[in-house]
Amino acid sequence: DAMVIQNPRYQVTQFGKPVTLSCSQTLNHNVMYWYQQKSSQAPKLLFHYYDKDFNNEADTPDNFQSRRPNTSFCFLDIRSPGLGDAAMYLCATSRDLSGPTYNEQFFGPGTRLTVL
Amino acid sequence: AQKVTQAQTEISVVEKEDVTLDCVYETRDTTYYLFWYKQPPSGELVFLIRRNSFDEQNEISGRYSWNFQKSTSSFNFTITASQVVDSAVYFCAPSDVYSGAGSYQLTFGKGTKLSVIP
Numbered sequence: 001d002a003m004v005i006q007n008p009r010y011q012v013t014q015f016g017k018p019v020t021l022s023c024s025q026t027l028n029h030n031v032m033y034w035y036q037q038k039s040s041q042a043p044k045l046l047f048h049y050y051d052k053d054f055n056n057e058a059d060t061p062d063n064f065q066s067r068r069p070n071t072s073f074c075f076l077d078i079r080s081p082g083l084g085d086a087a088m089y090l091c092a093t094s095r096d097l098s099g100p101t102y103n104e105q106f107f108g109p110g111t112r113l114t115v116l
Numbered sequence: 117a118q119k120v121t122q123a124q125t126e127i128s129v130v131e132k133e134d135v136t137l138d139c140v141y142e143t144r145d146t147t148y149y150l151f152w153y154k155q156p157p158s159g160e161l162v163f164l165i166r167r168n169s170f171d172e173q174n175e176i177s178g179r180y181s182w183n184f185q186k187s188t189s190s191f192n193f194t195i196t197a198s199q200v201v202d203s204a205v206y207f208c209a210p211s212d213v214y215s216g217a218g219s220y221q222l223t224f225g226k227g228t229k230l231s232v233i234p
Binding site for chain 2: 040041042043044045088090092104105106107108109110112
């Protein structure tokens, strides 16, 4: 019954080597979010998609990109990971302006990224 | 934009004790939502409750209860008869009504780490 799936759960990459994290959802939600959560910190929103419309947070580094080829999938690309990018990356979804849970965000289990 | 303070960084209680997690928020919005999420060691954020700002009734769900005081901008969370499975980080997160572009921006507090000792 998994609703928001993130693969892999653990990812190790090398300094400067591009890495892609994936997220898929079975909820058919319009909105998909990517958060970065560093150790003992609050999740920080990087960007989100509303359908195919991409919305970047002002302070998200250019090193972070995202793709959403269809409703179900969303990818986070880190072009040149630095040591400071080691974190948990959380994907979430929400529906648009309808239904009783319309602004609840459903989170995946996260991908923990290690940069060597 | 919202701001949230969870003053308690870590709390330890013995199993079966009651525990209250504090949340104080700031917002310029007249209408807003407040959320609590639980993050167990596995990492996934689990939704606990959503409360809108014009509904000040307190809510109880099993061992969980929430005390919303709009006058003091607080939305505290109490776990009654705590259990080891309650050990997790708990985040309070206000949200605006609508951020545009289909999204609802959650502003997470720094979280309170709860450890329930058997």
